[in-house]
Amino acid sequence: MKKSIRKCLVALLTCSMAVSLFVGCSKEKGGTAPDTESSNVNNTEETGKIVEISFPTSWVGVSTNTEWFNDRLAAFNEQYKDKYKVVVEEIAGDQAYVDKMKVLYSSNSLPDVISAGGYNLIDPMKDQLKDLTDYIDADWKAANSEVCWNVNSRDGKIYGIPYSRQVIGYFYNKDLFAKAGITEPAKTWDEFFVQCDKLLAAGITPVSMDTADSGWLTSLILGAMVASTDEGEQFMNTSLPSNYNTPEFINAAAMIQKMFQKYTTSDAIGGKYENGASNFFMEQTAIIANGPWMVSDFYDTAMVEEGFADKIGTAMFPEGVMYNSGKIGFHIASKTEDKLNASLDFVRFLTSKESQQKMLEMTGDIPSDVTVTSDTIYPIINEVIENGNNAARNINDFQSLWYANVVDEISIQYPLLAQGEITPEKFAAALTKAAEKN
CATH class of the missing domain: 3.40.190.10 (Periplasmic binding protein-like II)
Structure with a gap:
């Protein structure tokens, strides 16, 4: 979406x-x-x-x-x-x-x-x-x-x-990365979490996340984590999956739980997309997952400081994952x-x-x-398209493929997962139960 x-x-x-x-x-x-x-x-x-x-x-x-x-x-x-x-x-x-x-x-x-x-x-x-x-x-x-x-x-x-089609990776603030001693985006999820720790050590909150309205920002990261294996990539390209009780999905849910508890802002739990975007615009976070439609906001001085776009880099998700789909x-x-x-x-x-x-x-x-092409679009958009063309793993987004009631269920379960009230296994089981109602 x-x-x-x-x-x-x-x-x-x-x-x-x-x-x-x-x-x-x-x-x-x-x-x-x-x-x-x-x-x-x-x-x-x-x-x-x-x-x-x-x-x-x-x-x-x-x-x-x-x-x-x-x-x-x-x-x-x-x-x-x-x-x-x-x-x-x-x-x-x-x-x-x-x-x-x-x-x-x-x-x-x-x-x-x-x-x-x-x-x-x-x-x-x-x-x-x-x-x-x-x-x-x-x-x-x-x-x-x-x-x-x-x-x-x-x-x-x-x-x-x-x-239109979806081509989605993540954006990062090059200045904040530099302050933390990070020279390039992570190639693996292990390296990604090392970079998150470096950002924290530099007094920088690593990632914008959310839980409301299907937790768009969070779910993009979740899906990319799931797709880091062959089985997970296949899952993220499956229409109307009914079973989320798989090792790759549970492992991804565990990493998301860790990110909620350690690497995001206090307003992420219960927060909407707008909260996460605002934090990124105000340079309160260093990373946000989203598509190229967001790029025009990087140049809008009613929302960001002059020159903000010059600070922004684009990246594939770790393991070469990109949302690149219809x-x-x-x-x-x-x-x-x-x-x-x-x-x-x-x-x-x-x-x-x-x-x-x-x-x-x-x-x-x-x-x-x-x-359809254009010579007048922002250079950052071309970078996103290039990342999509070079991705090792290409997946579809959850809102396009999952049952609508499962997408709704995510917003119910994310706060519970974030606060440690349920385990990653129970998170997966809840989505599976919702899918089985269809």
């Missing part, structure tokens, strides 16, 4: 109230994206009726994608004038968004278009999602990386349209043909080459279209 803060650290108190915003959208006849031809026949061509589709989004407020989405929505409005109307519901925060989708699913009232920020809604909701296989033409299919289609498909059927994209749950066609045109527009290039340049998200 994509995580970032923009413009102001008052995001720590982000409001989760949803606000409905009605936006008219259309174009003259045709219903096609800027660089692809649509095969859909829209009923508006015959009736002149404006078709409304619903699109709740968390790309609002301080979200990294807000500026990009507003730009793309304005362009869609112009192109599809007098033809479509997109009813945009603003929902602040990825977790609040997912929770709202769960409520709508329970009443069989999912919106026309859904984008859950990488969360896996396919498996718990696919009976209400549209099978899009027959609507994806050869050119659309070929333009995107195969791993992106794989994560959006089940049993040969496509339930999601990709727009990301779950847009779903469609339209119940009528005219809304389906309108939704397809909307999603086709948002996933076009032009839109993906703008996303790369404006947010740092890596496009799912392997032909």
Whole structure:
């Protein structure tokens, strides 16, 4: 899942109230994206009726994608004038968004278009999602990386349209590393913990961590630890695992417990992503695991000191592990043909080459279209991509592959693990029990 803060650290108190915003959208006849031809026949061509589709989004407020989405929505409005109307519901925060989708699913009232920020809604909701296989033409299919289609498909059927892929390692503060006498990122986890001890000895808290909202920062480290062996790498690329009672997972949980108790900030337990990011921005921690969408924040002087980006280095996780995979994209749950066609045109527009290039340049998200590049992105982003290209082990992120209730369970179990109230074995058993409920 994509995580970032923009413009102001008052995001720590982000409001989760949803606000409905009605936006008219259309174009003259045709219903096609800027660089692809649509095969859909829209009923508006015959009736002149404006078709409304619903699109709740968390790309609002301080979200990294807000500026990009507003730009793309304005362009869609112009192109599809007098033809479509997109009813945009603003929902602040990825977790609040997912929770709202769960409520709508329970009443069989999912919106026309859904984008859950990488969360896996396919498996718990696919009976209400549209099978899009027959609507994806050869050119659309070929333009995107195969791993992106794989994560959006089940049993040969496509339930999601990709727009980006995950390439995630960790960022570190080169100045803080230098103060601790560290010259380069660790190659092994044993070396990583030696470096953590050096940072502590220099009065520096090593790592930003969290537990709330699935513990994004912590779980990225956990998954990389699991993937340090052949068996663990296979596990981290397995869709909907049901058994977490494995040596590699339990060992990783033990290392996470150690990090909570020794190598992170006091606000990590119970803390959200925003706490961990803020600590890194204020140079209170030396390491944070996250993706390239965060890079723009390193240059934002409303959030960090001038020159902060010059201090930041990029790294693979120890043992050469990188998250380098497809990301779950847009779903469609339209119940009528005219809304389906309108939704397809909307999603086709948002996933076009032009839109993906703008996303790369404006947010740092890596496009799912392997032909999309840009010479204007921050150099740090290119470093992250290069790390992904050179990784010895490539894995998918937990939010895309694990059962949704297991992802929820993590936030319950992390504080218990951190405070020593449960063992790593019991942590693994709790996730296994949650998976078995599906």
